[in-house]
Amino acid sequence: MPDSDVLISLHDVTKAYKTPAGDFWALKGVDIEVAPGEFVGILGKSGAGKTTLVNLLTGVDHCTGGEIEVDGVAVHRLKENQAAKWRARNLGVIFQSFQLMPSLSLLDNVTLPMDFAGLYRPIRSAERALELLRAVEIDEHAFKLPSDISGGQQQRVAIARALANDPPIIVADEPTGRLDSSTAETIFAIFETLVQQGKTIFMVSHDPGFVRRYSRVIWLADGLVTDEPQFDVK
Amino acid sequence: MRSFQFTRSLWRPRWHKVTADLWGNKVRSFLVISSIAVGLFAVGLITSMYVLNGEDMEAGYSSVNPASIQVFTSLYEEDVLTHIRHVEGVRQVQGEYIFSLRVRRSGGEWKPIDIHAIPSIEQMDINRVHLEKGVWPPRDKEIVVDSYKLPELPVGVGGLLELELPSSRTRSLRLVGAINDQTIGSTGGGGFFLAPAQGYITLETLDWLELPNNQMNVIFVTVDRSPNDYAYLREVGNRVSDAVEQSGVTVYSTAIRAANDHPNRVYVDAISAVLFVLGFLVMFLSGFLITNTLSALLNQQVHQIGVMKTIGGRRGQIMGIYMVQIFIFGLLAFSIAMPLSSQVSYSLLGYFSQAVNTQQQGFRVVPVSVVLQLVVALIVPQVAAFIPILHGTRISAVEAMSGYSQSNPPNPKGWINQRLHDVRGLSRPLLLSLRNTFRRRGRLFLTLFTLTLGGAIFIGTFNVERSLSSYIERIGRYFMADVNLTFKQYYRIEEIESAIKEIPGVRQVEGWTAASGELMLPDGSVGETTRLLAPPSQSELVSPILLEGRWLGPADADSNVITVNERFRETYPNLKPGDIIQVKIAGRERDLQVVGFFRLAGKSSGYLAYGTYEYLSRVIHQPNRANTFRVRSEQPRLNLQEQQAMGRQIETHLEALGYQLADVEAGESLTATTADGLNILTIFLLIMALLIAVVGSIGLMGTMSLNVMERTREIGILRAIGASDRAVMELVLVEGALIGLMSWVFGVLLAFPISSLMSNAINLALFGAAADFTFTPTGVFLWLGVVSVLSVLASVGPARNATRLTIREVLAYE
Structure with missing residues (x-):
């Protein structure tokens, strides 16, 4: 893959956590490159280091060693505030447990990243949030609170929120992990549509069900990239 | 409706979060606002009373010309x-x-x-x-x-x-x-x-x-x-x-x-002195109460801070959200506390102005109090919350969301955990309660400090009240006779003595004399008017509270020696035992030697001196005669009613014999009248203690309730793994009671210096001297009761709410 085609690059990335028992190495030297428009699935069993990888890639955590570059930005060198500003404009993050603001309506949850990024005026951001909620077919509940809707619906809102500032990259951490299979299918279909629209998606999962629908699968085991599939692929 | 909601959504959503958080969790908002408001109320009440107390006295007194x-x-x-x-x-x-x-x-x-x-x-x-x-x-x-x-x-x-x-x-x-x-x-x-x-x-x-x-x-x-x-x-x-x-x-x-020296100024000054010390302490108490409350509030927001950071929120933006939220909390608390404190201070002062004979100058809001409350409402919470906000926004997004600190991982081998581990025979839930108590030491310190300070002020106020009350009891030793008789004219002592002794049950009769004199100043001008009391030199009916020098004895029978009260010390600080003063008595200047200073009812009790009957009766040309008599019963320790009955019996007997009486007064009633001013102060102190208890109680309940609310999710997990409602309740109660009990122990210790500070303030105002330290168990045990009951009440409410939620709701709780 030529360098100009690389949007995300992780080089020899390591991460150690301090524990009372001593350092625990969650990542032991990971090398990954992702091209624009790819739908990359990082698959592995629980404890393989998938969430750590997402945290490092999104800049919410810092690696112990190695380099992470996203669209020319050395994410591993960003300070906390710089990382937040960078994420606001360049990255949409989706979590397994949705992480919506419980006191805000769905519409406000989607407009919040626009408010932080300052890319849209309030009236435009509200219109855009409604458009995004419509795109994920949840606009009829726009003024409800997260606690008033189901898990699948919450994840749709989380996707709409991730798209709020129209970032080129979406990073998702087990987005279907807490959903039933039919809802998971709907959510995955939304991701596929986004890829067709030109987004790059970096998704970690331990669900073997969608393996064949990623444009590329990277297996992770014990903090290292491996060529060996970690579970049976149907 | 939808268009209205859409219009609302045109506000920046971060500000919408502020109002949504306020309105969305009403119980929490109520606890936070009431905790801040109660602190502000205490500050407002005490500063308003302090200012109005002095102003009313001076303005009221000047206005009567x-x-x-x-x-x-x-x-x-x-x-x-x-x-x-x-x-x-x-x-x-x-x-x-x-x-x-x-x-x-x-x-x-x-x-x-x-x-x-x-x-x-x-x-x-x-x-x-x-x-x-x-x-x-x-x-x-x-x-x-x-x-x-x-x-x-x-x-x-x-x-x-x-x-x-x-x-x-x-x-x-x-x-x-x-x-x-x-x-x-x-x-x-x-x-x-x-x-x-x-x-x-x-x-x-x-x-x-x-x-x-x-x-x-x-x-x-x-x-x-x-x-x-x-x-x-x-x-x-x-x-x-x-x-x-x-x-x-x-x-x-x-x-x-x-023109500004109201006759009861000393009591007003004493009230002001107590208010000043209380005001200072209450400022600290409110500051800690607010810090503690906001720290508990922000602790519940750390996870959300992490999410906001992940979706692009910068530290300044997130800090802004919470600072505005706290500003609104402060403003709401101020709008409750300010009018309430103004009204209550006015009503309380109304009672005191009647008691100390000052004229209340009408209801008004005290600008200094308003400004202080505004500062405490708007600035103190920002300062108090700044560190928790900074901490919340400084931890990395991943730590905020996971609740796990990479830089400071939990240490199960910590000293307290080790000690708890060593204690045998504790059940698992009890052990969990104990561990929970000590888990967040910063929060524990804040909670403990707030409760300790509240408790110490409460106990201290009781101690000062006790110190004053025991002083009032001591004043009774100046009036040890059961009945005090004042005649309209002088009678021979022997004659009256034998007439009174005809009544069965009379043990002793003493004839006293009294005179009014004017102090002569060194420049020859006339100084203060002094009341001279003269019991017989061997009298046993006075047991004085000596400040310096000595009291009078049989050896002084014919000498010109006197002892003077604290008012002399106040006006003439250079006066020492052994000094000679000139007093004009019955038109002639006399040299009197001061041999001692005694303390009576404070600087307002006027200029009072004790001399010997033998000397003064000669000076006023009434030897062996007296117009006041002190009578003691054979029966020791008569109560007021018994003394009054004895007085009536003597009065009837003497009037039947043709003697002209001006006044018959029971000893207890004379003590009570003398101590009236001091009694007002003790009532005032009790009211203040009650107020501090209310402030401390609401603060305690707010803090503890917030502590339990913070653990709603944990309670859900415990129930999910099989803990019964009772087990959960026990867990929370033990923790609440433990915190209450620890604060009580520290409160008792801190009450020593606080009592001493308050006693000294009130004694300096009343007597111009530091106080004898008094410690009473009343306040200590009352506060133990308050703390125990409130800890339980404050913990039970939120814990019951938590156990009523379904496990699904509780696990989703934030």
């Missing part, structure tokens, strides 16, 4: 006043005829009343009075009395008041009004609380009372400038005295008082 100089003379006529009006420095002059009669009281007994016969009473401009009930001025054969003593009279306004004339005949005057006279006690002597009832009549009414109606015996003077400058007042006072004597009138005594 009090006499700066009062000259007590032999009888004189109107033309003397005309002469005085021309004396340099004199602005206004007013004459009165003041004399003592006896009035029939509610119980039927006769008590002294000072009658003020005022010429041109409708134009009276010095020592103005404030009408409280009925009418002013009185007309012919009518009387108005001071409202403080009105409850002791047998009739109310409109009734007929029975007076005993010097001839022993009785006459009635229609009681037409009750007034507030702030100048009562302004001449020194016993001060306001020892003064008898005061009656006000026209000069013309004197005829009806068998007295000449064209003569007066007191001159009231105001000065042309500097009414608060004692040196100037004394200078003008001396000129007035000289002018009076030049008119052929004898000056018996002169009293000088500044």
Whole structure:
């Protein structure tokens, strides 16, 4: 893959956590490159280091060693505030447990990243949030609170929120992990549509069900990239 | 509806989060606002009372145009006043005829009343009075009395008041009004609380009372400038005295008082001193209460801070959200606390102004108090919350969301955990409660400190109250006789003694004498009026509280030695035991040697000195005779009712024998009257203790409830793994009770310095000296009760709510 085609690059990335028992190495030297428009699935069993990888890639955590570059930005060198500003404009993050603001309506949850990024005026951001909620077919509940809707619906809102500032990259951490299979299918279909629209998606999962629908699968085991599939692929 | 909601969504959503958080969790918002409000209320109440207390006293006293100089003379006529009006420095002059009669009281007994016969009473401009009930001025054969003593009279306004004339005949005057006279006690002597009832009549009414109606015996003077400058007042006072004597009138005594020096100033000052110390402590208490509350609130927001950071929120933006939220909390708390504290302080002061005879100046909001409350409401919370906000926004997004600190991982081998592990026989849930208590040491410290300070102030207030009460009990040792008799004239001591001893049960009778004297200053001018009391030198009926020097004994029988009270120390700080002072008694200057200082009821009790009967009776030319007698029963420790019964028995017996009594007073009642001012302070302290308990209680409940709310999710997990509601409840209660108990122990310890600080403040104001330290278990155990009950109540409510939620709701709780 030529360098100009690389949007995300992780080089020899390591991460150690301090524990009372001593350092625990969650990542032991990971090398990954992702091209624009790819739908990359990082698959592995629980404890393989998938969430750590997402945290490092999104800049919410810092690696112990190695380099992470996203669209020319050395994410591993960003300070906390710089990382937040960078994420606001360049990255949409989706979590397994949705992480919506419980006191805000769905519409406000989607407009919040626009408010932080300052890319849209309030009236435009509200219109855009409604458009995004419509795109994920949840606009009829726009003024409800997260606690008033189901898990699948919450994840749709989380996707709409991730798209709020129209970032080129979406990073998702087990987005279907807490959903039933039919809802998971709907959510995955939304991701596929986004890829067709030109987004790059970096998704970690331990669900073997969608393996064949990623444009590329990277297996992770014990903090290292491996060529060996970690579970049976149907 | 939808368009309205959409319009609302046009606000920046971060501000929408502020209002949504406020409204979305009403119980939490209520707890936060009430915790801040209660702290503000305490600050507002105490600062308002402090300011109004002083202002009301000074403004109220100045507004009656009090006499700066009062000259007590032999009888004189109107033309003397005309002469005085021309004396340099004199602005206004007013004459009165003041004399003592006896009035029939509610119980039927006769008590002294000072009658003020005022010429041109409708134009009276010095020592103005404030009408409280009925009418002013009185007309012919009518009387108005001071409202403080009105409850002791047998009739109310409109009734007929029975007076005993010097001839022993009785006459009635229609009681037409009750007034507030702030100048009562302004001449020194016993001060306001020892003064008898005061009656006000026209000069013309004197005829009806068998007295000449064209003569007066007191001159009231105001000065042309500097009414608060004692040196100037004394200078003008001396000129007035000289002018009076030049008119052929004898000056018996002169009293000088500044226009801002209310006779009960010492009590007002003592209240102010306590308020000042309490205000200072309460500021700290509120600060900690607010810090603690906001720290608990922000702790619940850390996860959301992490999410906001992940979706692009920068530290400044997130800090802004919480600072605005806290600003709104502060503003709401202020809007509750400010009017409430103004109203309560006004009502409380209303009670005290009546008790200490000051005139309340109407309801008003105190600007300093408002500003202080605003500062505490808007700035203290921001400062208090700054560190938790900074901490919340500084931890990395991943730590905020996971609740796991990479830089500071949990340490199961910590000292406390190890010690808890070593304790055998503890059940798992109990162990969990104990571990929970010590898990967040920063929060624990804040909670403990807030509760400790509240408890220490509460206990301290009780200690100060106890210290004052025990002092009041000690005052009783100046009045150890069961019955005190005052006669209208001097009688031979042996004669009265044998007459009283005819009554069965009488053990001892002592004849005392008393005189009024004027202190002569080194420059030859007349100083303060002093009351001299003279028990026999071997008397055992006085057990004084000595400050310095010694008391009088049999060896002093014929010597010119005296002991003087704390008021002398205040006015003449250089006076030492052994010094000689000149006092004008019965028209002649005498050298008296001060051998000791004693303490009575504070600096307001007037200038009082004890000499020996043997010496003073010679000076006043009444040897072996006395007009006051002290009687002791064979039965020790009579109570008030028994003393009063004995008094009535003696009075009946003596009157049957033809002796003329002016007053019969039980020993206990004399102690109570002397200690009236101090009693007001003890009531004030109890009210303050109650207020602090309320402030501390609401703070305690808020803090503990927030602590439990924070654990709602944890409670859900415990229930999910099989913990019963009872087990959860026990877990929370043990933690609450443990925190309450620890704060109680620390509170008791901190109460020592706080009690000492408050006692010293009040004692310096009252007596001009530091206090003897008193520690009473009352406050300690009361606070233990308050803390125990509140810890349980504050923990049970949120815990019950948590156990009522379904496990799904609880796990989704944030």
